[in-house]
Amino acid sequence: MEGRDLFVSVLEQMPDGLIVLDNNDKVVFVNKAAEKISDIKKESILGVDVYQCHPEHEKEKLGKALDYLKNKKHEVRRIFHNETNNTTQENLYRAIFDEEGEFLGSLVMTRDISEKYDLDEKKLLLIDQMDDKIKDLRARFQNLFLSSLETLVNTLEAKDYYTKGHSMRVASLCERFLERESLMVPLKQNIIVAAKLHDIGKIGIKESILMKNDKLTAEENEQMQQHPIITAKILEPMDELKDVVEIVRHHHERYDGTGYPDGLKGNAIPFGARLLALVDAFDAMTSVRPYRDSLSFEEAVSQIRNNLGTQFDPQLGEKFLLHLELGDLDLPDFF
Ligand SMILES: [Fe+2]
Incomplete structure (x- = not known):
């Protein structure tokens, strides 16, 4: 297998979703995990403007995130709820530059964190309930003490x-x-x-x-x-x-x-x-x-x-x- 094919094959099989945009924000690469996590078909978005792949209410936020990437050269992390497949996703956006600092495109790494997110929600709920119980016990103890x-x-x-x-x-x-x-x-x-x-x-x-x-x-x-x-x-x-x-x-x-x-x-x-x-x-x-x-x-x-x-x-x-x-x-x- 040629070096480039091996490289593409590794990217294809990464457990995290990977979407690459060119310098005009067009989708040029989508791996299998990204298809699964975002519930999209590679064929339907390759070559398409990334804005068209997002629902209307998400477009403004996406634009801000991409602008920020291009100008500030940092990464942006966002957690959002994908209504199409009812999952919670964590997306990491990163801009790619060549050695001269020329903007080449962007990388979107996506991860399904629904389970962890649900767990965190459950943990918070549990902590709240425990807090109430502790307060109740303290009040009861205080009454008994008094x-x-x-x-x-x-x-x-x-x-x-x-x-x-x-x-x-x-x-x-x-x-x-x-x-x-x-x-x-x-x-x-x-x-x-x-x-x-x-x-x-x-x-x-x-x-x-x-x-x-x-x-x-x-x-x-x-x-x-x-x-x-x-x-x-x-x-x-x-x-x-x-x-x-x-x-x-x-x-x-x-x-x-x-x-x-x-x-x-x-x-x-x-x-x-x-x-x-x-x-x-x-x-x-x-x-x-x-x-x-x-x-x-x-x-x-x-x-x-x-x-x-x-x-x-x-x-x-x-x-x-x-x-x-x-x-x-x-x-x-x-x-
Ligand atoms: Fe007294």
């Missing part, structure tokens, strides 16, 4: 007559206040969760300190002030609770910057923490504590009013007091 913590809070508080039901009362007061103020739902949910769990860090504080009837010593006070940090640490492993962590960590900050644990001031304290500070204080004042009787509703309101701008956010505090005084927070009977 409800076990809530149970723990209830159990801890139930042991102590003075704090029984405190966190849940604070949470429902926060919820009612937020409903009155029509705040956005994501923010609202974070605050309610934070209110339910804000003192769970007390689990890390000695019972002798928690139950002490007298004033705490400086050292005991220091330990007691660790509880917002411990609460934050308990919730930190859950990425989704990032905002809740911020609220619980700062629920004992004071508006004038003299609170703990970080001495944040004014609006640097997260909104949820400023609200929680108000509601927490109101519920604590109106409940009996080991070292004092409960304050009346009016006394608690006036104590909060006296501390607006120092301990509490003045604007938020005014709103909270207004709702309290209007009686639209549906306080439980014992108030």
Whole structure:
């Protein structure tokens, strides 16, 4: 076999489709694989302008690709769906130049990638479905995590007559206040969760300190002030609770910057923490504590009013007091 025949025969039998165009974009060579992949007959396109071999809507894109090849001397890769035989093809277009840089023609290498493409599509679909499943599992895990913590809070508080039901009362007061103020739902949910769990860090504080009837010593006070940090640490492993962590960590900050644990001031304290500070204080004042009787509703309101701008956010505090005084927070009977 002559060298040229051998060469043509190799091109004919290549597994990839090969179409060669001359410098006038006329088809001058088509191998067997190209016939099969593109579902064309060699006889019907040899010598034909390549534009005539493409459907109308493809002609403009083809023209751009060929122009790009001739001018930029790069290759162009395109994936397109062949509607004639319902396959997905990858075409690689490359311009051919002689040694002087004269344009001789173009080469189109074509490959049927339907299987790979379908597989990729299926993979993407599977990844999407797995993503949804993971999200669902994370949400379920988060709910389980939160409800076990809530149970723990209830159990801890139930042991102590003075704090029984405190966190849940604070949470429902926060919820009612937020409903009155029509705040956005994501923010609202974070605050309610934070209110339910804000003192769970007390689990890390000695019972002798928690139950002490007298004033705490400086050292005991220091330990007691660790509880917002411990609460934050308990919730930190859950990425989704990032905002809740911020609220619980700062629920004992004071508006004038003299609170703990970080001495944040004014609006640097997260909104949820400023609200929680108000509601927490109101519920604590109106409940009996080991070292004092409960304050009346009016006394608690006036104590909060006296501390607006120092301990509490003045604007938020005014709103909270207004709702309290209007009686639209549906306080439980014992108030
Ligand atoms: Fe607290």
